[in-house]
Amino acid sequence: MTSDLVAPRRGVWRSRLPWILLALSLALNLCFIGGVFWVRMEASRAQLGPPERMELVAKQLSLDGNQRPAFERFVATLRLKSRHLRETNMPLVDDAWQEFAKQQPDEAAIDKLFEQAADNRRSFQIETGRALREFLAILSEDQRTKFIALVKHRDRNTPPLLRQLVQ
Numbered sequence: 001m002t003s004d005l006v007a008p009r010r011g012v013w014r015s016r017l018p019w020i021l022l023a024l025s026l027a028l029n030l031c032f033i034g035g036v037f038w039v040r041m042e043a044s045r046a047q048l049g050p051p052e053r054m055e056l057v058a059k060q061l062s063l064d065g066n067q068r069p070a071f072e073r074f075v076a077t078l079r080l081k082s083r084h085l086r087e088t089n090m091p092l093v094d095d096a097w098q099e100f101a102k103q104q105p106d107e108a109a110i111d112k113l114f115e116q117a118a119d120n121r122r123s124f125q126i127e128t129g130r131a132l133r134e135f136l137a138i139l140s141e142d143q144r145t146k147f148i149a150l151v152k153h154r155d156r157n158t159p160p161l162l163r164q165l166v167q
Contacts, residue, residue: 053165057150061143074135075165078128085124092117 048056054075063071096113099105136144 050165057147057165060150061139061146063143067138067143070135070138074131077131078165081124081128081131085120088120089117092120 054072058068058071061067061071092113096110096117099110099113136147139147
């Protein structure tokens, strides 16, 4: 009597198996298409140029007519100071590497070069910090909180926001 009960069940599974496989295939295909769509959206976001990134941040912060020029001044200051830092520190680092390459490197000269590079970096941080404080001062509390969250957000695939605005 048990064999009579089992036999119809096998027939039911055999008739349902193609539908189960079809549903599973459809689900996997939808996941794949969703993944492709997500990757493309993230890739397009990561490939934004500086003007597009600035516009995106301005929209995210809902900057008004008075705040937008302040944001543009902040970004311009950040870019100018970053370029100046690179231009002043690159020769110092190159000189340090040349000194390292010598048979008997002059440690005092190397220390002096790195101290100068560190001083330049410190000046950069002070000047850009002032520019940041000036910009943050004109934002509302909500905008300031949102901007700080955007700056602090770290993603393995994209550089920090302030670095994106400089590039």
